[in-house]
Amino acid sequence: MRRNILLLFFLFFSMPGLILAESGENLWLRYDKVSDNVFDDYSVLETLYVEGNSPVIGVARNELINAIKGMTSVDLDLSKKVSGSSILLGVGLNEKIDVQGLEEGLESCGPEGYVIRRVGKDKETQVVITANTDAGVLYGTFAFIRMMQNEEDISAINVVETPKYELRLLNHWDNLDGTVERGYAGHSIWWNREKDFNDLRDHYQIYARANASVGINGTVLNNVNAAPEVLTDEYLEQVVRIADLLRPYNIKVYLSVNFSSPAVIGGLEDSDPLRDEVREWWKDKVEEIYEEIPDFGGFLVKANSEGQPGPQDYGRTHADGANMLAEALEPYDGIVMWRAFVYAPSGDDRAKQAYTEFVPLDGKFHENVIVQVKNGPIDFQPREPFSPVFGAMDETSLMIEFQITQEYLGFSNHLAYLATMQKETFESDTYAKGPGSTVAKATDGSLFSQKHTAIAGVANIGRDVNWTGHHFAQANWYAYGRLAWDHTLRADDIGKEWLGMTFSNEDAFVEPSLNIMMRSREAVVNYMTPLGLHHLMGWSHHHGPEPWTEIEGARPDWLPKYYHNASEDGIGFDRSESGSNAVVQYEEPLASIYNNPKTCPENLILWFHHLPWDYTMSSGLSLWDELCYHYYDGVEEVRLMQKKWDRMQGLIDDERFEHVRHKLKIQSREAEWWRDACLLYFQTFSGMPIPAELERPVHDLEELKKIKFDMTHHN
Amino acid sequence: MRRNILLLFFLFFSMPGLILAESGENLWLRYDKVSDNVFDDYSVLETLYVEGNSPVIGVARNELINAIKGMTSVDLDLSKKVSGSSILLGVGLNEKIDVQGLEEGLESCGPEGYVIRRVGKDKETQVVITANTDAGVLYGTFAFIRMMQNEEDISAINVVETPKYELRLLNHWDNLDGTVERGYAGHSIWWNREKDFNDLRDHYQIYARANASVGINGTVLNNVNAAPEVLTDEYLEQVVRIADLLRPYNIKVYLSVNFSSPAVIGGLEDSDPLRDEVREWWKDKVEEIYEEIPDFGGFLVKANSEGQPGPQDYGRTHADGANMLAEALEPYDGIVMWRAFVYAPSGDDRAKQAYTEFVPLDGKFHENVIVQVKNGPIDFQPREPFSPVFGAMDETSLMIEFQITQEYLGFSNHLAYLATMQKETFESDTYAKGPGSTVAKATDGSLFSQKHTAIAGVANIGRDVNWTGHHFAQANWYAYGRLAWDHTLRADDIGKEWLGMTFSNEDAFVEPSLNIMMRSREAVVNYMTPLGLHHLMGWSHHHGPEPWTEIEGARPDWLPKYYHNASEDGIGFDRSESGSNAVVQYEEPLASIYNNPKTCPENLILWFHHLPWDYTMSSGLSLWDELCYHYYDGVEEVRLMQKKWDRMQGLIDDERFEHVRHKLKIQSREAEWWRDACLLYFQTFSGMPIPAELERPVHDLEELKKIKFDMTHHN
Numbered sequence A, B: 001m002r003r004n005i006l007l008l009f010f011l012f013f014s015m016p017g018l019i020l021a022e023s024g025e026n027l028w029l030r031y032d033k034v035s036d037n038v039f040d041d042y043s044v045l046e047t048l049y050v051e052g053n054s055p056v057i058g059v060a061r062n063e064l065i066n067a068i069k070g071m072t073s074v075d076l077d078l079s080k081k082v083s084g085s086s087i088l089l090g091v092g093l094n095e096k097i098d099v100q101g102l103e104e105g106l107e108s109c110g111p112e113g114y115v116i117r118r119v120g121k122d123k124e125t126q127v128v129i130t131a132n133t134d135a136g137v138l139y140g141t142f143a144f145i146r147m148m149q150n151e152e153d154i155s156a157i158n159v160v161e162t163p164k165y166e167l168r169l170l171n172h173w174d175n176l177d178g179t180v181e182r183g184y185a186g187h188s189i190w191w192n193r194e195k196d197f198n199d200l201r202d203h204y205q206i207y208a209r210a211n212a213s214v215g216i217n218g219t220v221l222n223n224v225n226a227a228p229e230v231l232t233d234e235y236l237e238q239v240v241r242i243a244d245l246l247r248p249y250n251i252k253v254y255l256s257v258n259f260s261s262p263a264v265i266g267g268l269e270d271s272d273p274l275r276d277e278v279r280e281w282w283k284d285k286v287e288e289i290y291e292e293i294p295d296f297g298g299f300l301v302k303a304n305s306e307g308q309p310g311p312q313d314y315g316r317t318h319a320d321g322a323n324m325l326a327e328a329l330e331p332y333d334g335i336v337m338w339r340a341f342v343y344a345p346s347g348d349d350r351a352k353q354a355y356t357e358f359v360p361l362d363g364k365f366h367e368n369v370i371v372q373v374k375n376g377p378i379d380f381q382p383r384e385p386f387s388p389v390f391g392a393m394d395e396t397s398l399m400i401e402f403q404i405t406q407e408y409l410g411f412s413n414h415l416a417y418l419a420t421m422q423k424e425t426f427e428s429d430t431y432a433k434g435p436g437s438t439v440a441k442a443t444d445g446s447l448f449s450q451k452h453t454a455i456a457g458v459a460n461i462g463r464d465v466n467w468t469g470h471h472f473a474q475a476n477w478y479a480y481g482r483l484a485w486d487h488t489l490r491a492d493d494i495g496k497e498w499l500g501m502t503f504s505n506e507d508a509f510v511e512p513s514l515n516i517m518m519r520s521r522e523a524v525v526n527y528m529t530p531l532g533l534h535h536l537m538g539w540s541h542h543h544g545p546e547p548w549t550e551i552e553g554a555r556p557d558w559l560p561k562y563y564h565n566a567s568e569d570g571i572g573f574d575r576s577e578s579g580s581n582a583v584v585q586y587e588e589p590l591a592s593i594y595n596n597p598k599t600c601p602e603n604l605i606l607w608f609h610h611l612p613w614d615y616t617m618s619s620g621l622s623l624w625d626e627l628c629y630h631y632y633d634g635v636e637e638v639r640l641m642q643k644k645w646d647r648m649q650g651l652i653d654d655e656r657f658e659h660v661r662h663k664l665k666i667q668s669r670e671a672e673w674w675r676d677a678c679l680l681y682f683q684t685f686s687g688m689p690i691p692a693e694l695e696r697p698v699h700d701l702e703e704l705k706k707i708k709f710d711m712t713h714h715n
Helices: A002-014 A055-071 A102-108 A134-149 A197-214 A233-249 A276-292 A318-332 A350-361 A419-426 A439-443 A471-485 A491-502 A507-528 A560-564 A590-595 A602-608 A623-646 A654-686 A701-706 B002-014 B055-071 B102-108 B134-149 B197-214 B233-249 B276-292 B318-332 B350-361 B419-426 B439-443 B471-485 B491-502 B507-528 B560-564 B590-595 B602-608 B623-646 B654-686 B701-706
Strands: A048-050 A086-091 A114-121 A124-131 A158-161 A167-171 A218-220 A252-257 A298-301 A335-339 A369-374 A397-403 A454-458 B048-050 B086-091 B114-121 B124-131 B158-161 B167-171 B218-220 B252-256 B298-301 B335-339 B369-374 B397-403 B454-458
Touching: A048 A055, A055 A086, A055 A134, A055 A197, A055 A233, A086 A134, A102 A114, A102 A124, A114 A134, A124 A134, A134 A158, A134 A197, A134 A491, A167 A471, A197 A233, A197 A471, A233 A252, A233 A276, A276 A318, A298 A318, A318 A335, A318 A350, A318 A369, A335 A454, A350 A369, A369 A454, A397 A419, A397 A439, A419 A439, A419 A471, A419 A491, A419 A507, A454 A471, A471 A491, A471 A654, A491 A507, A507 A623, A507 A654, A590 A602, A623 A654, A654 A701, B048 B055, B055 B086, B055 B134, B055 B197, B055 B233, B086 B134, B102 B114, B102 B124, B114 B134, B124 B134, B134 B158, B134 B197, B134 B491, B167 B471, B197 B233, B197 B471, B233 B252, B233 B276, B276 B318, B298 B318, B318 B335, B318 B350, B318 B369, B335 B454, B350 B369, B369 B454, B397 B419, B397 B439, B419 B439, B419 B471, B419 B491, B419 B507, B454 B471, B471 B491, B471 B654, B491 B507, B507 B623, B507 B654, B590 B602, B623 B654, B654 B701
Parallel strands: A048 A086, A086 A124, A167 A218, A167 A454, A218 A252, A252 A298, A298 A335, A335 A369, A369 A397, A397 A454, B048 B086, B086 B124, B167 B218, B167 B454, B218 B252, B252 B298, B298 B335, B335 B369, B369 B397, B397 B454
Antiparallel strands: A114 A124, A114 A158, B114 B124, B114 B158
């Protein structure tokens, strides 16, 4: 027995115990020691030469110093003059160093891109990080750090990078009372904080560094369901503080504004965008903001959508409203992001309305207006086809809005890596200018000459110590930023980067963890809404399955039945030409492909078609059986995720290992909940058995129907 | 689409719809139509000749008439005189009919046995059901009905049956306030009823017929934790009513009595069994009872056990107490059943105490005392070794007490067929008189010349419409009765009988359902307490797993840790000679077999041994891995049960099908709960991983620990 105790003692102190507890607070910027032999020449890291001393350059310099100190045993000499091996950092270093290709690189990398090159040879080599602006140097520095974090070969770096989108934003749906709409990681980091701003600087710096590290250069500080009060002095003071803090990280602040602000806080009679008094109010307000924040980014507007006020309240168009704000912002190079997320309860198929309402306005928006379009036609479902608005407005600057927070993908309880979903949208072919006209190209300026290119991600960030609730939800913040910089990056490459930086570069860890991530979103689709199903979630809070929900007096398009249309004769939303004809909003050949259930991709088939339960799928199975298999596959995949993750014990710190393990248990239980709820409910219509080889449900429909949540705010 | 609707319409009305809803109220006495061609000669059922007209014979006659009417299309002529083919029913029919073997049968079948023979040939055949008493005729009649229900071949019946035990009792743990201790099927059928007794006669008759059909001939009407008040007029009046009602079914009533009754309701100074006044009080009370109930069965006593009063309160022995009551009952042939379920909190290993306390009293009990011994040494756990008291008291009448209600086997929510468990006890070899001295033989009079042989089952009966909460729990009532009659019957044969009578004789139904039943108890053992683990359940209510429970000031032997002893160095209760030495209470070679972990049956290994987590099992696996596999096997088995049951849809009525399906879902979820709770808790000691190929837990230990129930009464 003694031997066993000793063995356990040894195991306890030799394995997980040695890896220190880790809260996740530092995100992917942990700068842990990397392997001692990953760099060919450590002496290059010993000397740092920095050109320039702006705040942005200062941030880059400090970051690099801390990274080298953290990751290596190099004794960094900051006093040394440049000579021999060294890192050189600064704008326009081509003027200092004569290296072939540096100038060409700088000519092509644009205002925020950068060039990194390893030059020289033997004991006299340099790493040159240069750009056309301080911002470019900052991004180049973070790129170099990322290479170190990932233990990449830096012996012959030769990188020229340019961001694909000009404006890369986070949208915080943060309310001024400190709650966060669709926030699952605690209250707002910006509003209604108990701590003094100065006591939060260290905290905010992590946020700023994290964004800078992936190239995010703008952040909208408040909810699109905007309180007019954000434009009052009380809140603008906080905006100024935040802007000052984020400026050295090349992050501009933006605000969501309420279209009725002139009336509500300005005391005007109304907020009609064509009235001079209203236009003047906005101009004055904008001037007031720019006096304090000269690099203020602009406004984000949700107007005439889900009850928000807007120009249509006065018989004006979205263009009228957006252009009024654009004119006010134009002198300061400010931007208006005007959301196309509109749909009326009494209108046509909700999936068609953004297109119907906005496409006719193409060409009518001012140059500094960008129309912000959600990736899909409904609302951030686990899987949607791309919005047909993309590619359909070639005279308008369009931007994609992704949701990083997992409103419909299990909140912060489910591991769902979203890069694969975003890639799916980016790579969807709109056929706007023939084959290859992907959504990415239709928005990044390569297909249409947009005045501005931009992209937005609804943040999943809150006051939780690990920022995002689920440790793996950090990956969605990270991956969004990386794809906003370069949508051609592969989801698996990004995941691998993130895993290495955040947890460990060991293959034994990265390979299975990446496998978990890469398969996770499809698992969620399968156990929630496979085969093109959508909007089956709970009323209002959107937590859990409620395909049965009936709410008296509710908008029909807020109820799952509007979308699944399940009855004895089948399931699905007929958007073919025999139904709502939403398919014609897509270019050919897509319209025809979607229109025919035999050619429609089966992962969207119930999005576009209402089909009988015994419809024969390409597998040869009936629709009902196919549906069952998908739901069961989803549950099985989560069980596999659990198994894979359990083998990670000891390869990373216990604290995060256990936290993720705990979350996976919730996901596993909730996947079963979704599966049982949806299948048992749909079975009341199909009348068909769950295939005999599958596990049986473990829930009762009637009991599931009784589950009620009280979750006005989820954080 | 039209075609599909028609098809659904057809399916709806042609399949499950045609099988009428069924509440389960009639238990296994449904008398549904049997196949038209199961009997060689229906004319034999057309004429019924009944000898005698006692109430018991009347019950037999009515039952047979109803059975024939229900099960066949025979036009039963009750007016016809016996001639040609007929059924003959009555005591001592050998005196009326000269049939070879009838007399010999009657000579050997004892007071309650019976003879059934098919005699004659061609169109002149009779079925003769005869016995030495009315009771025997009643049991023979039910046996014949059972054959019909099971569609058995009756062309050449030749049956002589004798019950193995003289007294075959149910123990109702019913409190006078109407609650039922360990009752999971609603409140007491006997006490504190709102309905008038007369309005309950139909209801009670089902109970009486069901018991008579399997040969149960006694019932204890109240909880062994007895309220003294049951012996007051108020309650005795109800006892008289019940006795009158049950008498025609050959069922005697018994009462549990509180040993302090003389003091509490008699106003005596104390209840010392050696004081004349006390003895007189009991004699008077007994006389009073017998005046009203001349065939009153006797008393069941739980004394000096779990806080109940008893003779030891006055320095007297269990024998002193039991004999006092025996003397009072003796003039009326009444019986005392004195429970050996005793254990003191400060004493030796609880498993040893019944033996330690009772074996020295062997030979000291009056002839009309029966010592009632639970099947295992602790308390009705999913698996225990047999109690070493069996075979150890050859001068005492011993009876086995089984628990039919599932206190430790999932209440009425888990399907657990207990016949396999009871058979395991019956067939356990005590070696009391060498090999083959099974527990059955040690209690049925064949090994020792017991004055009385008896058996008791703690009932699972309540006011629920289906009597037992779970439809399949009816099988445990049925099977207990059948085994009480003949412990040599096979569990699968009994299960098959019951399924046929209760649901359907179709092979497509019986085969898989029987498979579910036969594997169910081992499934429960696996997901609750495999490998000899025991007593891991929740405090007080005994619902769910709580291996961690700590209750301040609680009796240690009521806490799971007393039993599992899990720590870093291993798990299990060392009852070998290096531990509590409970093994020596067993005869050799059993003592040596149990004493050595290498020879101890592995399904009891942690009952008798404390072993290190890495102990190598016969499978080659470590104890920890083996434990994991057993817990997971349990869960998998329940999932299989669900799958098998789902295929039964349409083969039986929807009402019971759905009810069982619902219960199986609960069982499936709770099996996972047990598995996760026990393994995650034990893992905190073992420090070993759950084998990688197994599913991961879906619960968190800390969350499971927080679960608290408020369930003072479970019904």
